[in-house]
Amino acid sequence: MKSLLKFITCGSVDDGKSTLIGHMLYEAKLLFADQERALELDSRLGSRGGKIDYSLLLDGLLAEREQGITIDVAYRYFTTDHRSFIVADTPGHEEYTRNMAVGASFADLAVILVDATKGIITQTKRHTRICALMGIKHLVLAVNKMDLVDFDTDKFDAIKEEFSRITTEFQFESIQVIPVSATEGDNITTKSPNTPWYQGLALLPYLESVEVHASDDAKPFMMPIQRVCRPDHTFRGFQGQIEAGSIAVGDELITLPSHEKAKVKRILVTDQDRNSAHAGQPVTIQLDREVDVSRGCVFTKDNQLQEADSFSSTILWMDDSVLTPGKDVLVKVGTKVLPGTVTAIKHKIDINTGNTVTADQLVKNELAVCEISLSDGIVFDSFEKNKSIGGFILIDRVTNMTSACGVIDEALQSSDNSGRMDTEITRDVRAQQKGQQPLTIWLSGSVADNTAIAKAVERRLVARGYHTMLIDNSAGESVRQLAAYAALLNDAGLLALVPAGSANESDLAIAKEMIGQAFLPIEAAINSNLIEEAAKDIVKRVVKALIQDSYTI
Amino acid sequence: MEKLTLDSIDATTHLDQLEAEAIYIIREVAAECENPVMLYSIGKDSSVMLHLALKAFYPEKPPFPFLHIDTTWKFKEMIEFRDRKAKEFGIKMLVHSNQEGIEQGINPFDHGSAYTDIMKTQALKQGLDKYGFTAAFGGGRRDEEKSRAKERIFSFRNKNHAWDPKNQRPEMWKLFNTRINKGESIRVFPISNWTEKDIWQYIRRENIDIVPLYFAKERPVVNRDGQMIMVDDERMKLQPGEKIETAKMRFRTLGCYPLTGGAPSEADTLDAIIEETLGAVSSERTTRVIDQEEAGSMERRKREGYF
Numbered sequence: 073m074k075s076l077l078k079f080i081t082c083g084s085v086d087d088g089k090s091t092l093i094g095h096m097l098y099e100a101k102l103l104f105a106d107q108e109r110a111l112e113l114d115s116r117l118g119s120r121g122g123k124i125d126y127s128l129l130l131d132g133l134l135a136e137r138e139q140g141i142t143i144d145v146a147y148r149y150f151t152t153d154h155r156s157f158i159v160a161d162t163p164g165h166e167e168y169t170r171n172m173a174v175g176a177s178f179a180d181l182a183v184i185l186v187d188a189t190k191g192i193i194t195q196t197k198r199h200t201r202i203c204a205l206m207g208i209k210h211l212v213l214a215v216n217k218m219d220l221v222d223f224d225t226d227k228f229d230a231i232k233e234e235f236s237r238i239t240t241e242f243q244f245e246s247i248q249v250i251p252v253s254a255t256e257g258d259n260i261t262t263k264s265p266n267t268p269w270y271q272g273l274a275l276l277p278y279l280e281s282v283e284v285h286a287s288d289d290a291k292p293f294m295m296p297i298q299r300v301c302r303p304d305h306t307f308r309g310f311q312g313q314i315e316a317g318s319i320a321v322g323d324e325l326i327t328l329p330s331h332e333k334a335k336v337k338r339i340l341v342t343d344q345d346r347n348s349a350h351a352g353q354p355v356t357i358q359l360d361r362e363v364d365v366s367r368g369c370v371f372t373k374d375n376q377l378q379e380a381d382s383f384s385s386t387i388l389w390m391d392d393s394v395l396t397p398g399k400d401v402l403v404k405v406g407t408k409v410l411p412g413t414v415t416a417i418k419h420k421i422d423i424n425t426g427n428t429v430t431a432d433q434l435v436k437n438e439l440a441v442c443e444i445s446l447s448d449g450i451v452f453d454s455f456e457k458n459k460s461i462g463g464f465i466l467i468d469r470v471t472n473m474t475s476a477c478g479v480i481d482e483a484l485q486s487s488d489n490s491g492r493m494d495t496e497i498t499r500d501v502r503a504q505q506k507g508q509q510p511l512t513i514w515l516s517g518s519v520a521d522n523t524a525i526a527k528a529v530e531r532r533l534v535a536r537g538y539h540t541m542l543i544d545n546s547a548g549e550s551v552r553q554l555a556a557y558a559a560l561l562n563d564a565g566l567l568a569l570v571p572a573g574s575a576n577e578s579d580l581a582i583a584k585e586m587i588g589q590a591f592l593p594i595e596a597a598i599n600s601n602l603i604e605e606a607a608k609d610i611v612k613r614v615v616k617a618l619i620q621d622s623y624t625i
Numbered sequence: 626m627e628k629l630t631l632d633s634i635d636a637t638t639h640l641d642q643l644e645a646e647a648i649y650i651i652r653e654v655a656a657e658c659e660n661p662v663m664l665y666s667i668g669k670d671s672s673v674m675l676h677l678a679l680k681a682f683y684p685e686k687p688p689f690p691f692l693h694i695d696t697t698w699k700f701k702e703m704i705e706f707r708d709r710k711a712k713e714f715g716i717k718m719l720v721h722s723n724q725e726g727i728e729q730g731i732n733p734f735d736h737g738s739a740y741t742d743i744m745k746t747q748a749l750k751q752g753l754d755k756y757g758f759t760a761a762f763g764g765g766r767r768d769e770e771k772s773r774a775k776e777r778i779f780s781f782r783n784k785n786h787a788w789d790p791k792n793q794r795p796e797m798w799k800l801f802n803t804r805i806n807k808g809e810s811i812r813v814f815p816i817s818n819w820t821e822k823d824i825w826q827y828i829r830r831e832n833i834d835i836v837p838l839y840f841a842k843e844r845p846v847v848n849r850d851g852q853m854i855m856v857d858d859e860r861m862k863l864q865p866g867e868k869i870e871t872a873k874m875r876f877r878t879l880g881c882y883p884l885t886g887g888a889p890s891e892a893d894t895l896d897a898i899i900e901e902t903l904g905a906v907s908s909e910r911t912t913r914v915i916d917q918e919e920a921g922s923m924e925r926r927k928r929e930g931y932f
Binding site: 074075076145146147148149151156158170171173174177178206207298299301302303307309311312313340342343352353354356367390402404405407409459460463464465467472473474477 | 638639641642643644645648649652653655656657679680681682683684685686767768774775794795796797798799800802804805806817818820822823
């Protein structure tokens with residue numbers, strides 16, 4: 073069966089971009105007869121005096137026809153004997169950068185046009201940068217209007233060399249440079265006799281054969297949850313598209329951010345039962361046990377993903393309004409939407425040159441490194457590894473406009489170390505000074521019981537010479553909040569006592585994740601007249617835990 | 626234990642990619658939009674859309690209703706097919722017609738483009754407003770017409786259901802922004818990236834039932850302005866010189882019978898239809914009378930709220 077190649081064309085009006093695609097469709101006999109008639113009819117009205125203007129095939133909107141430019145993305149579809157294609161024709165002007173980014177975000181490959189008479193120009197560099205930012209891995213540089221430079225191989229080589237210089241800063245997987253003439257048809261569908269010195273394929277045969285789908289199947293399994301499917305009380309399945317790797321019935325997977333483990337009981341690929349499924353397939357997964365998972369959560373097999381509630385990112389601002397730090401937005405990453413704030417603009421990146429420019433605000437079509445903080449943690453991965461949870465959009469909370477798109481560069485401080493400064497005085501130093509190892513005694517049961525028991529436990533621990541702190545949970549703090557407090561106390565070298573109240577497995581998993589090795593969960597729901605007995609028992613367990621880990625007392 | 630079928634080691638084909646993209650979009654809307662509906666026009670694209678909706682949520686039924694805008698001039702076989710499918714799949718099928726238009730006797734013979742506006746565009750707006758739908762799935766494809774080629778998958782409409790082609794929201798990767806303000810709504814086109822050929826190949830692969838009018842058969846027709854118009858009922862008004870003939874013919878698109886031209890054809894199986902489509906010399910919408918009026922007519926119509 074044929075595969076599908078999604079590509080874009082970029083270049084300016086004068087580079088003959090629409091003409092190139094139009095000509096390719098025409099030459100490859102991929103036009104329907106009535107479109108061809110309409111084209112000839114339209115051409116008679118236009119400026120080329122009766123000669124076919126191939127660009128009319130693509131410039132669809134009335135405003136564009138009137139202005140003679142491409143202002144939005146137009147999609148065209150064609151199939152050859154070897155492949156199906158979707159081509160997005162994107163505008164070249166700097167003021168339409170965001171429209172180009174829309175086209176680029178959808179494509180696997182970009183055909184960038186340059187005019188052989190002008191060579192590499194500023195916009196060529198800009199287009200290359202946008203393609204790289206949006207995740208395109210494969211480029212074709214079509215050096216157009218070769219007929220106007222008499223198919224001069226030196227001119228071509230110079231352009232090729234310069235292009236290879238400007239692309240070194242990006243991680244493109246393939247780059248093919250092809251000499252063409254869009255109006256005359258050289259190297260469009262067949263090799264041109266005018267360029268005997270060019271060893272590669274003509275444009276269309278190249279597009280038919282280039283390999284762009286680096287196997288997503290080989291990556292670790294990852295699937296963001298789109299929705300929970302519950303037709304009745306007997307069925308609960310998680311629906312989404314597998315974005316990387318594969319999964320089989322019986323495999324164990326990890327749910328994020330709840331960090332639960334469960335085995336796959338059943339896999340439906342659309343409406344068919346399957347033993348396994350792979351990247352790109354829409355599935356419904358049933359697990360062998362109840363898990364705390366809803367839309368926006370992520371399934372993984374070997375958890376190499378990251379979690380954070382603030383990150384540094386490279387964004388393209390696309391809104392007519394001006395971005396200043398402190399802007400409240402909605403952030404969509406994968407299938408998760410949550411409130412956030414653009415906390416800082418670190419610096420702008422000149423979209424043409426890549427140079428760093430200091431800035432305290434951004435206007436439309438500008439690129440910048442920004443810090444964004446979120447109301448809660450998200451699961452993400454680097455954009456290079458997983459486009460689907462490494463890219464994000466920012467939505468204006470008033471106008472609902474998609475104001476920016478961006479890629480996550482790295483997590484900033486994670487949610488479990490808030491309030492702490494990084495200094496050379498480490499947890500170990502502080503603990504040693506107190507002659508003890510830090511521990512979080514996480515009591516579950518009812519908060520009231522827990523608090524009473526915790527008080528008794530603390531009294532006994534202090535009597536034994538331990539440094540402790542009891543957290544007040546009378547207000548019913550969230551698990552994350554409690555765990556963050558406890559971790560902070562542990563960092564101070566203290567034994568933290570947390571009357572956590574009723575805790576389910578996922579809460580415990582979160583606490584364990586945030587507190588780490590120092591985590592000691594104890595079920596402590598008991599009759600109130602036995603508080604001292606329980607406390608005594610708990611102290612024994614605490615001391616045992618400390619000794620087992622060969623802690624010095 | 627469930628019965629599991631053997632997995633074929635199939636490479637992902639372009640149809641699989643298109644299907645996955647459409648299902649992803651349909652699920653996103655169901656998960657994020659408050660009150661979605663799927664428009665159902667009974668044609669082959671709608672049959673594919675319905676099929677995709679059934680697959681997207683299986684074993685659950687689609688968590689939204691379907692809406693048919695009935696101009697009252699559809700082919701009889703279409704209405705019969707609609708009711709049969711709704712029953713077969715157990716989905717909620719809403720039907721809306723513009724009652725004022727009916728009372729005023731608006732018809733395709735006497736009222737020309739006003740008919741399309743009143744019985745289709747206005748009726749659609751009424752139907753969406755009546756139920757307060759915030760998102761409506763449509764089966765529009767970008768290969769159908771030039772202005773559609775530029776429309777996003779999520780296309781936003783203001784309170785008057787109008788489209789502003791110059792102010793479309795950027796659509797990045799698969800991160801669809803479904804947020805709207807009160808009174809606004811979204812048209813969502815999950816099969817934007819399908820071509821007519823993809824539709825037919827998918828219908829064959831998935832064994833999707835379509836209205837019999839797509840298959841060649843002897844039918845009573847008149848020749849009008851070079852198009853074959855089928856005489857579906859006694860309301861058909863003949864023009865001077867026209868006479869009803871019987872011809873073996875089929876339809877490439879379906880709509881209101883007086884406005885839908887068919888073509889002579891021997892293609893009475895899916896394979897024959899696909900064969901005919903692949904070798905087609907006319908792109909699909911030539912047989913829809915309104916599109917030929919002038920360059921840009923569809924874009925103008927859409928700005929005014931045509932789907």
